Amino acid sequence: MSDTYTGRPRGRQREADRNDVRLFQAAREVFAERGWDAPVSEIARRAGIGMGSLYRRYPSKELLAQRMRIAGMDQLVAQARTALAEEPDPWAALVRFFRDALTDQGSGGALLPLVGGRLPATDEVQAAAGQLRAALDDLVDGAHRAGVLRADFTSADIPLLLEHLTPRIPVTGERASALHLRYLDLVLAGLRTPDPGRAMHLHGPGPRWEELRDLWNAPEG
Numbered sequence: 001m002s003d004t005y006t007g008r009p010r011g012r013q014r015e016a017d018r019n020d021v022r023l024f025q026a027a028r029e030v031f032a033e034r035g036w037d038a039p040v041s042e043i044a045r046r047a048g049i050g051m052g053s054l055y056r057r058y059p060s061k062e063l064l065a066q067r068m069r070i071a072g073m074d075q076l077v078a079q080a081r082t083a084l085a086e087e088p089d090p091w092a093a094l095v096r097f098f099r100d101a102l103t104d105q106g107s108g109g110a111l112l113p114l115v116g117g118r119l120p121a122t123d124e125v126q127a128a129a130g131q132l133r134a135a136l137d138d139l140v141d142g143a144h145r146a147g148v149l150r151a152d153f154t155s156a157d158i159p160l161l162l163e164h165l166t167p168r169i170p171v172t173g174e175r176a177s178a179l180h181l182r183y184l185d186l187v188l189a190g191l192r193t194p195d196p197g198r199a200m201h202l203h204g205p206g207p208r209w210e211e212l213r214d215l216w217n218a219p220e221g
Contacts, residue, residue, distance in 0.1 A: 022047040031114040065115045073128040080135035090146040121217040154206045
């Protein structure tokens with residue numbers, strides 16, 4: 001039986017999906033270490049994938065990076081929806097989402113500084129961004145209605161907050177994950193609704209979704 005999207009046998013699709021996981025992780029690491037100008041050959045070598053296989057799936061570095069950010073948004077949507085479905089408490093859902101997202105993204109470093117502004121906003125990118133905004137709106141709105149999340153925190157804060165929480169640090173494995181989660185715990189403590197009279201106002205207004213779009217996408221025209 002063939003996969004309905006690619007027309008490839010399911011076994012080959014599963015192999016392609018596994019290759020994508022390795023490619024995306026390797027690309028994050030290589031971009032973090034050597035910048036956008038890093039050779040694609042190094043990404044393929046670190047992922048353990050031949051150049052022919054890479055180019056058949058992603059003929060250019062731009063297409064690889066575009067797929068990475070779409071897949072990243074899709075993953076965040078799935079994590080937000082899972083947290084909302086499985087955690088009846090709004091604060092627990094928010095915490096579950098952040099921990100799941102950070103665990104999956106933290107080891108390779110932040111992506112925005114590496115590819116932000118280099119890639120166009122295709123129809124697929126815009127559709128993924130719209131789904132992400134809707135999922136994060138639901139997560140934040142639920143926590144606001146329950147009175148557990150500070151009122152000046154918005155859904156648009158989440159993508160940038162995750163970028164700040166995922167820098168590449170000079171340790172690996174479980175220790176790196178533990179450090180990322182430690183600093184997430186400190187951030188979450190600051191996101192709880194403060195006691196009356198003890199609230200600290202955040203510096204400046206929060207980001208708008210339009211600002212995030214401009215940070216990520218290459219200028220049109």
